[in-house]
Amino acid sequence: DAGVIQSPRHEVTEMGQEVTLRCKPISGHNSLFWYRQTMMRGLELLIYFNNNVPIDDSGMPEDRFSAKMPNASFSTLKIQPSEPRDSAVYFCASSFGKGNQPQHFGDGTRLSIL
Amino acid sequence: AQRVTQPEKLLSVFKGAPVELKCNYSYSGSPELFWYVQYSRQRLQLLLRHISRESIKGFTADLNKGETSFHLKKPFAQEEDSAMYYCALSGGKGGTSYGKLTFGQGTILTVHP
Numbered sequence: 521d522a523g524v525i526q527s528p529r530h531e532v533t534e535m536g537q538e539v540t541l542r543c544k545p546i547s548g549h550n551s552l553f554w555y556r557q558t559m560m561r562g563l564e565l566l567i568y569f570n571n572n573v574p575i576d577d578s579g580m581p582e583d584r585f586s587a588k589m590p591n592a593s594f595s596t597l598k599i600q601p602s603e604p605r606d607s608a609v610y611f612c613a614s615s616f617g618k619g620n621q622p623q624h625f626g627d628g629t630r631l632s633i634l
Numbered sequence: 635a636q637r638v639t640q641p642e643k644l645l646s647v648f649k650g651a652p653v654e655l656k657c658n659y660s661y662s663g664s665p666e667l668f669w670y671v672q673y674s675r676q677r678l679q680l681l682l683r684h685i686s687r688e689s690i691k692g693f694t695a696d697l698n699k700g701e702t703s704f705h706l707k708k709p710f711a712q713e714e715d716s717a718m719y720y721c722a723l724s725g726g727k728g729g730t731s732y733g734k735l736t737f738g739q740g741t742i743l744t745v746h747p
Contacts, residue, residue, distance in 0.1 A: 551733040562739045563678075563720065570732040611678065615733040619724040620666045620685060623735055625678040 524626035526612050532632045538600040541629045544593055545614030553623060554587055554597050555611040563611075569595065570617050602633045636661050638723050640738035647711050648746050655706040655741045657695075657721030666724040667704040668735065669695055673717045681706075681719070691715070711745045718742050 525544040533539060545552050553568040567577040569589045577587070584603070589595040599606055609630050613623040637660040647653050659665060669681040682690045684697040684704060695706045704721060719742075722735040 553734070563737050565734070565737075568732065568734060575732055576734070613678075617733045619731050619733060621733055622668055622680045622683060623733065624680070625670075627677045 524612055524614050524624055526610075526626035526629055528629060529627060530630045530632075532634065533602060534634050535603050536601045537633075538598065539602045539606075539631060539633075541597040541610050541612075541631070543595045543597070543612030543626060545595070545612070546624055547593070549614035549616055549624070550592070551615045551617035551623075552589060552595050553613040553615075554595070555613065557609045557611060557628070566597070604633045607631055607633050636665075636723055636725065636736040638721050638736050638738035640719075640721055640741050642741050643739065644742050644744070646744045646746065649713055650710050653708050653711040653715070653743065653745075655719050655721075655743065657704045657706065657738060659702050659704065659721075659723050661702075661723060661725065663725060665697075667695070667697055668722045668724070669693070669704075669706050670720040670722060670737075671717050672720070672740075678720065711743075713745045713747055716743055716745045 527542045551570045554566040556564045566579045567587045572589045587597045609628045611625050611628045613625045615621050615623045639658045641656050667684040670678045671681045672678045693708045695704050697704050718740050720740045721738040724735050725731040
């Protein structure tokens with residue numbers, strides 16, 4: 521298995537633009553997690569899904585952030601409009617959805633908003 | 635509520651010295667605990683989990699329920715161990731956590747030559 525696949529690896533865009541981050545989880549995993557990592561705040565859980573259904577989005581910072589999981593093999597995290605303070609590394613992770621099972625992370629998307 | 639505390643944001647040691655990265659947790663049930671490692675500009679990788687009771691890259695971690703700790707230890711640090719280390723907790727195989735992990739703030743380990 522290729523592991524969790526995220527795209528793009530890097531994204532540089534101007535503030536106000538829409539940004540879409542993509543994630544393909546490991547086949548067979550039924551939980552998917554979106555994280556944001558910054559130096560100041562560390563690793564933050566934004567939202568997670570189980571069986572394509574959002575379970576907890578309390579970590580989503582603002583209405584400018586939205587996430588979808590239309591099927592078991594694809595999820596998107598969208599920021600519209602983007603702001604410079606959204607600059608961070610965004611990770612996607614997937615797991616079998618059981619507490620004793622580890623999460624597997626993608627390589628992340630390094631987002632820079634100018 | 636679940637909480638994971640890593641009291642040291644930065645930890646520096648010399649090559650060959652022992653290293654211990656501290657992790658304390660708060661959880662009322664029976665937790666599952668993990669250590670993840672993130673090398674420079676790479677993805678987070680699972681290093682070890684308490685249920686496996688194994689040694690990975692010379693690292694070990696023992697769950698101490700009395701002290702609610704899961705410290706990561708290595709007797710002789712190597713330069714390639716320099717990385718960010720995260721301790722994480724899950725609410726066990728039951729419940730409705732759906733595999734959600736509560737992460738600590740992370741500890742940056744630097745091993746000097």
